[in-house]
Amino acid sequence: MRALLGVPTPIFLLVVYGLCPSMTIGPKEGWQVYSSAQDADGRCICTVVAPEQNLCSRDAKSRQLRQLLEKVQNMSQSIEVLNLRTQRDFQYVMKMENQMKGLRTKFRQIEEDRKTIMARNFKELKDRMDELQPLIPVLEQYKTDTKLISQFKEEIRNLSAVLTGIQDELGAYDYDELYHRVMSLETRLRSCMSKLTCGKLMKITGPVTIKTSGTRFGAWMTDPMASPRNNRVWYMDTYTNSKVVREYKSMADFVSGQESRTYYLPFKWAGTNHVVYNGSLYYNKEQSNIVVRYSFETGRVLAQRALEYAGFHNVYPYTWGGFSDIDLMADEMGLWAVYATNQNAGNVVISRLEPDTLEPLSTWNTEYSKRNAGESFMICGTLYVTNSHLTGAKVYYSYDTKTSTYEYVDIPFHNPYFHISMLDYNARERALYAWNNGHQVIFNVTLYHVIKTEDDS
Secondary structure, eight states: OOOTTSOOOOOEEEEEEOOBTTBOOOTTSOEEEEEESOOTTSOEEEEEEOOOOOOGGGSHHHHHHHHHHHHHHHHHHHHHHHHHHHHHHHHHHHHHHHHHHHHHHHHHHHHHOTTTSHHHHHHHHHHHHHHHTTHHHHHHHHHHHHHHHHHHHHHHHHHHHHHHHHHHHHTTSOHHHHHHHHHHHHHHHHHHHHGGGOOEEEEEEEEEEEEEOSOSSEEEEOOTTSOTTOOOEEEEESSSSOOEEEEESSHHHHHHTOOOEEEEOSSOBOSSOOEEETTEEEEEBTTSSEEEEEETTTOSEEEEEEOTTBOOSSSSOBTTBTTOOOEEEEETTEEEEEEEBTTTTTEEEEEEEOTTTOOEEEEEEEEEEGGGOSOEEEETTEEEEESOSSTTOEEEEEEETTTTEEEEEEEEOOOTTSOEEEEEEETTTTEEEEEESSEEEEEEEEEEEEEOOOOOO
């Protein structure tokens, strides 16, 4: 996921762990995968808990190579010590050479005048000879170093022989074949990652406050179907009596307030539950159960359709009111409408819509009261409903449209500004966009995946 306040290169981090005590997986079973939109530094994360395999580090040849590496490192350290000592002793020997030159001069003087200065010169000669005594152990040390160097030469010959043997054994593997195997593994990894598009909601973290602006109620969003280079942000302040949509070229422009374009819709909207999907804005027309599709490219309404029996104008809103009867949203599976009807006793109804014509493709009736819901959002075809819009809210209920089953869940999340009037999932960003009491914030989501893989042994 991109960093929220700029457009740096996306980073995708794959972390592979061993088995944990709470999860026992046989070596031929599938991977357990947790993916998360971003970490604290804004990096995209996919965490994979994989079955334990025979690692290459346990191979006999790998151990042998490590032992050889340790020998080479030890030899390198010894040679380094020898080099330092040689440099030090060379200075010492140079000093001794100068002293021996002085001795030669003294011997000549003694020969020329043995009688007059014999006693004094012999004493001075003795002192000079005493100064040469420390040179003897230095020269002896060089004998030892010579032996050490001979040992190094022998070790290097042995290492070369061993490495040659290993190379001969590895010669059976063609380098092109190894390259193709690496490429095949990379392709399989990418294929595995492509399966991480959907999962079950496990955790909501954050939020990160992007900006503080507007009234207490509103909506802001990006297009989950846009290309990675298209990072436009749309901003719709208040929940009624407005037609103005503001566009920003990037998240950074949105934060700095550099508006790029303003759109004036043909109809006012109701509520805050709008969505931008594949270049069009979908919203609930004020005082009606009509869904409008508006094209940003053409500036025209491309389609509008009434949701049959859907309540509107605060008949079946979320707990905070605000004409939030009809909630339009998008996920990995497509475009959705969440609302309530008298026929379903005011409980939540889910309809998957055809994006071009707004025709309902499938509809599910749940048993969760729309008026008791704080907000809701879709992830991978599952509707998640919060129990409140205030502090202490949590995801309390989920309905899976793939199996037409529901369950009560307990996924808390932080509501720092005490009042949420818009909460929508963005499949491209793998995050929840929220309008929190005049603050535009983003929550991170963690999804749980089960991926079945074949035994590669």
